[in-house]
Structure formats: structure tokens, C-alpha cells
Amino acid sequence: MTTRIVELRRGILKKNDELAAGLRSRFQAAGVLVLNLVSSPGTGKTTFLERTLRDLRARGARVAALVGDLETDNDARRLAASGAPVRQINTHGICHLDAEMIGKHLEGWEALAAPGKALDISLLDYLFIENVGNLICPSSYDLGERIRVALLSVTEGEDKPLKYPTLFNSADAAVITKIDLAAPCAFDRELALKNINEIRPGIRIFETSAKTGAGMDAWLAYLEGALKTS
């Protein structure tokens, strides 16, 4: 049975890679920068993303978000508070987003169409995809993003990059969240940075608090720089 599973899994990932490549071309042609945010449940992806959407909008950027969860539309409602167009993807038990889900949820998204016109993602500067909270399974699924972001909160333990190497090794940027809680959590900053660098040497790391705004300027500058080269 194991051989059949491995073959099937390979087939699924191959099909996903093909769909993701198509999405990537489409995003690139439209000039939209797409990011895939991956972390454990509870890292604070939604709070961080809500702040990012709000801050980018305040700077005049056109942003939108897709958010994946097994159940509920809690996160879409939270993100919508930023004023950006947001769509919830409920996976109903599937532990990751895949390229097909992304493609389907781009269709019929009225908020991304000019009045009386069809969907046009070139109306966007940034599209953020908040993945299902899971440090493992999303690592294998390319969503057509240009930048994969691995998030880690100061409450989680500094050894997460070593224990979940596939995610950190496939990430383009790492974001440490909730640094306002570093002291009560006795967060060992040097160790966390060392562990991230051990798995992904030289990766850009942002140390942030969506609550206090710490580190957000560097993060936004990174996004704006990436947009210019997209």
C-alpha cells in the first residue's frame, strides 16, 4: 500500500505544481505580488496580516487576501476589518491549501472586478494567501506565490525551525510575531535566529509585533521593494 500512496502523492503534487506554475504566470503577467503565509495555528498570522493589509492600504496600495481554514469564516471577518477584499476558503478537513483551491477562489470574486467588468487581478498590487494553520502539510503545496513566508511566534519555542525544517527551508522570508510577549515568554532571540539560519542560511527575518507595530516598517519596506521587482 505504501508504494501506491507514494505514487499517488507524487501524482497529486505534480498536478499541483502544474496548476501553481499556471497561476504564477498569471500573477506575474498581472503584476500582482502574491505571498503565501504559513505557520502553526495560533502564531498570529491573521492579526499580523490584518495589520499588514491596513498599513499597505494606508500607503495607497491595492491589496486583497484569501484565507484558508478547515471551518468557520472567523478569519475572513477579522481580515475584512482592514477594509481590503477578503475571501475565506474552507477546506473541510483538508490540512493545507492547494493551487486548485486558489484558482477556484479567484473566479467570481466581485470585489476584484471593475464595475460592470470581469475579474481582473491586475487591479491588485498585493494578494496575500493565509494558509491553514499547520507547520507541515502546506510546505509541499506550491500556490503560485512568489514569496513564501514562514511565521513563528515568541510563544512557540525556539526550536521550531529544526523540528519543521521543510517549511523553513522552502521559505523566502521568516517573520517572528508577538515580540511584545518576548519577556514574559523568556524568548531566546539569539537561539531562534541561529536556528532559522541553520535551516535557511541568510533568509530575511523580520521581528514584529502587530500589537505595538514594532518591526512593521521593515516588513512593509521589504514588500514594497519586492513589488518593484515583480
Next chain:
Amino acid sequence: MTTRIVELRRGILKKNDELAAGLRSRFQAAGVLVLNLVSSPGTGKTTFLERTLRDLRARGARVAALVGDLETDNDARRLAASGAPVRQINTHGICHLDAEMIGKHLEGWEALAAPGKALDISLLDYLFIENVGNLICPSSYDLGERIRVALLSVTEGEDKPLKYPTLFNSADAAVITKIDLAAPCAFDRELALKNINEIRPGIRIFETSAKTGAGMDAWLAYLEGALKTS
């Protein structure tokens, strides 16, 4: 392809259920209470379990632990500080433990054999299984445990039970961890309790801090009560 996947998945789960039933009979015959601890990465399973092992040993109980991670033996080393026999299971990319892994790792565990004798799990009162950090995939895999424990930290967000209903719905007990951080995290206790009860009405809930020891007495009393009826 989806149909084949569903069939294969059904086959895998059926085989796992059979193996788990065999383990459960074996654990019951040996009079050992087996618990399966499941949570997100970073909830503090290892710290909570290390304290549990230490406290039970101080009360004269015979305890051991199996701990699952994709990579590293960090957690086994941390748990071993309790003085209990501990074995690491590295899943190398698999996002959950299964009954076959548990069975294999019971074999040849010298710490569970009396001097000069074969393995004898009846030497134990409690066997704890710390699952891979993942709120989704472990929910479907029975490990032969008698008690499944869902853990949730105050840093994670009160809506986790609603977003990951399968785990909470299949749990026998819920443990809220890191309550020493409730104030800096602005944890909404009433909402968390309400959400857990919405998914699993009447479930036993323990509010704990492995750091301060809060709530540990009630948890240990629950374990001792469960052992008497096993």
C-alpha cells in the same frame, strides 16, 4: 484521482483502527493507562508533559513516554529530565503518529523490561504519547489510547476549537496551558470555555501552568482517578 485517494485513505485508516484496537487490548490487559496528547506546535505539550511525568513520579507512579516529531530528539531529551523512560519517534515528514509506529516503538524498549527479562508494559501505570505538533491530521489516527487530550494555550486564540473541531470533538479531556500568560495575552477565558463546550459539551477542562504549577493538582487527580478505573 480523488476517488482513489478517498478509497486508499479509508483503507489506511481501517488498517490503523485494527492495529489500534490490538494495542488497546494489550494496554488494558497490562493495566497501563495510555494517553495521547495532541495540540498545535508551540502549545507547550512537552513542558506540560515533563511536569506531569515528574509530578506523577514524585507520587510513586511508574510512568513512561513516547514522543513524536518530524525531526530531532529535542523533546525526548527534555522529557527525560523528568527521570522517566522516554523514546523519540521521528516521523521524517509524516504529519501524525499512527498505531504501527507506536507498536514498533514498544518493542526493544529496554527501560520497560525488568533486568534480564523481556519487555513488560505491565511494569507501567501510565504511558503518555506526545503526538506530532499538528491540530489536524493526528485527529484521524487512533493510537490505542484510552484518553485523548487536546491541548490549547492561552497564546493561541480562543476560536481554535471552532476552527479545528475534529480534534476537540474526538478528545476526552482538554487542557488549557500557559495560564500564567493569560493577562499579557488578553486571554478571554469565558469565550475559550464556551467554544470548547460548543464542540464537545461537558468535556473535562483543566486550566494549567506548567511553570507555576497552577491546575496541576486537578489534572493529577483526574489521571489517578482514570487509572483506578482502567
